[in-house]
Amino acid sequence: MASTTIRVRRDTRDHLAELADERGMSIGELVDVLATAYPTAVQRAGLLAADREVVRRLIGVDISDEEFDRAPDVLGNIRKLAAQKILATRKP
Template identity: 45%
Template sequence: MADTTIRVPADVRDHLAELAAERGTTIGQLVAALARPARTRAQIRASYEHDRDYIAAHLVPGLGDDDADRGLAVLADIKRRARG
């Protein structure tokens, strides 16, 4: 894979260099490790649609978008309550 250059303020570069040194890696490897798990909106949507379709096909026939949206709202409420 070809490398590229990104421009950041000097203080950010210095911070990244310090973090990379503490972890025994390079700035490029550090940035890659930080970016890799972050998903784009399109990736999140595709994952949601795949999971919803799987559930509808294998677990809850007839599951619709409204059902999935209500389930997401319930999950968000549970997480909010757990945080206090």
């Protein structure tokens, strides 16, 4: 694989070197991991499209992207309900 050089502040380089060392990897490998963890807008759009296709296939209904966009945040609502239940069980 071809490599390249990037310019960063010295303190940033030192910080990256320490993080990489703690994980037993090179700075280049750490940067690869970090870059993979933060997909670009185009990559996120592709992941969203793929996820929507899976949902369409699983439920057997052709839901348009506009309908997906208007749909309630099911996962967000589940998280809110779970948080409410956890808070309700805590003693003041």
